Amino acid sequence: MFRVKLEERQGTQEILVSKEERLLYCGLRNGFNLAHDCASGVCGTCKAVLVSGEVSSLWSEAPGNKIVREERNEFLMCQAVAESDVHIKVRPAVPSPAPKPQPGTLKGVIKNHRNLNPNVAVFEYHLSQPVQFLAGQFATVQLEGIPGYRAYSMTNYSAEPTQSLDFVVKHIPGGKFTDWLFQESRDGYELMGFGPVGRAVFAPESDGDFIVLAGGSGIAGIMAILQHASVCGHFEKYRGDVVFGLNGPQDVFFLDELNLLAGRHNNLRVIVALVEPDRSGSLTSDYLNLEFSEGFLSNAANEVLGDLSEITVAFVAGPPLAVETSQKMLVMERKVSARKMRFDRFG
Ligand SMILES: Cc1cc2nc3c(=O)[nH]c(=O)nc-3n(C[C@H](O)[C@H](O)[C@H](O)COP(=O)(O)OP(=O)(O)OC[C@H]3O[C@@H](n4cnc5c(N)ncnc54)[C@H](O)[C@@H]3O)c2cc1C
Ligand code: FES
Incomplete structure (x- = not known):
């Protein structure tokens, strides 16, 4: 075991880490509020500064390294293990919209x-x-x-x-x-x-009307959010507008579940945006509670979403391109504050 000194603005605390455990995981497991987004080497948010001691990187080609400055002794905590006792300057995570269980x-x-x-x-x-x-x-x-x-x-x-x-x-x-x-x-x-x-979470106590822009498997966490919103009565007071982007009719999934949820709540609108349209029209006749539109996720969302001035949250999730174009559209064209966005970028 090695000793790890974690230095934040408020002071320095010490934990023990094994040779195998990633420093980010050890810190989070011990209750430290460390900055991170993907926990898997992609985003760079977990970068920290090595003050003394030695760490080694388990994945030197990690995309998150793009924003790491080696000359400043920076490294990615989610891809690093300790090779000796270490002293690290860490960055605190931005506050979560809801108290999170300890990982x-x-x-x-x-x-x-x-x-x-x-x-x-x-x-x-x-x-x-x-x-x-x-x-x-x-x-x-x-x-x-x-x-x-x-x-x-x-x-x-x-x-x-x-x-x-x-x-x-x-x-x-x-x-x-x-x-x-x-x-x-x-x-x-x-x-x-x-x-x-992950902090792209649903916070029913403070969230009101929300929108969702999900590309492909980006619908994953949204399914959990919609179920929570459904069982806690959120849609009795607030609206949810979901745009789910897929390539074409052959790629659809989770439509039965979404159809059921949209049928249960008048305040929940689900629009499936297909890049290749459903020429047979079978999706429209099979899923009566869903709407279908054409085009890429961000374009389709821009067309189908109404006034966004009253929304409290915009959930955006999916592959990097879908997330980036959707965020850009929401901020630049629909004037949604970046502070209202909770996103999961899958790469
Ligand atoms: C926050 C978040 C949530 C996600 N949720 C979903 C989801 O619900 N459904 C879904 O389908 N996808 C999701 N993804 C994407 C998913 O994590 C994988 O990137 C994807 O499934 C491809 O994995 P792969 O092994 O096939 O591809 P690969 O290209 O082999 O690997 C992809 C990812 O694995 C890790 N990785 C690859 N090689 C190494 C290495 N040598 N050392 C360390 N790490 C490595 C990296 O994180 C890399 O981005 C999510 C991603 C993120 C960041
Ligand atoms: S948390 Fe994303 S690179 Fe480490």
């Missing part, structure tokens, strides 16, 4: 793995111990033999601690974990994990 190390197996279409699968990460998480949070998982952790948002919502974390996963051809997952049934395989993490 920790997870252990569990894959259950009920099945495909929803050729490129989208679901599975339950069945944990050995129950955990509590907020709608909109995610966990990271690691499969033995594949380096690094992958982040997946929970699609289920549970008010109580639960052993089931339900994931929906899009196949990324050439991607190590998803290539493995889409080869055959993976029920019974063990995954190590960490979580829950």
Whole structure:
């Protein structure tokens, strides 16, 4: 074990870390409010400064390293382990909209793995111990033999601690974990994990009308948010307008669930935006509570969303391009304050 001094503006505290544990995970597990977004090497938000001692990076090509200045002794805490006792200057996380459960190390197996279409699968990460998480949070998982952790948002919502974390996963051809997952049934395989993490969460006490722009598997955490909003009576007082962007009719998933939710609540409107239109019209006749529109997510959302001046939150989630164009459209064209945005960028 090594000693880790974590220095913040308020002072310095010490924790112990094993040689194997990532410094970000150790800090979060010990209750430190450390800046992070993806917990998987992509965003760069967890960068910290090494004051003394030695750390090594587990993934030198991590995209998050783009904003790391080595000459200032900066490094990514989510990709670093200690090689000696260390002293680190850390940045605090921006406040979460709702009090978050403390994350920790997870252990569990894959259950009920099945495909929803050729490129989208679901599975339950069945944990050995129950955990509590907020709608909109995610966990990271690691499969033995594949380096690094992958982040997946929970699609289920549970008010109580639960052993089931339900994931929906899009196949990324050439991607190590998803290539493995889409080869055959993976029920019974063990995954190590960490979580829950993420601050693009639903806060029913303070959130009012909200909008959602979700591209593809970006709908994952939104499914949990809509279920929470549904069971806590949120739609009795407030509106939810969801735009779900997909490539074409062959790519649809979760429409049964969304149709059911939209049918239950007059204040919930769900628009499915398809890049390739549904020429047969079968989606429109099968899903009477959903609306369908054409075009890329941000363009379609700009067209179908009404006045946004009263919304309290804009949830934006999905692949990087969909998130960036949607955020840009909301800020530049619809004058939505960046402070109202809660986003999960999947890469
Ligand atoms: C906050 C967040 C939530 C997400 N939620 C979802 C979701 O609900 N559904 C979904 O389908 N996708 C989600 N993703 C994307 C997902 O985490 C994976 O990037 C995606 O499934 C591709 O994984 P892959 O292994 O096939 O691709 P790869 O290209 O092999 O790997 C992709 C990711 O794995 C990690 N990684 C790769 N190589 C290494 C390495 N050598 N060392 C360390 N780490 C490495 C990195 O995070 C990298 O971005 C989310 C991403 C983020 C950041
Ligand atoms: S939290 Fe470490 S790079 Fe995103």
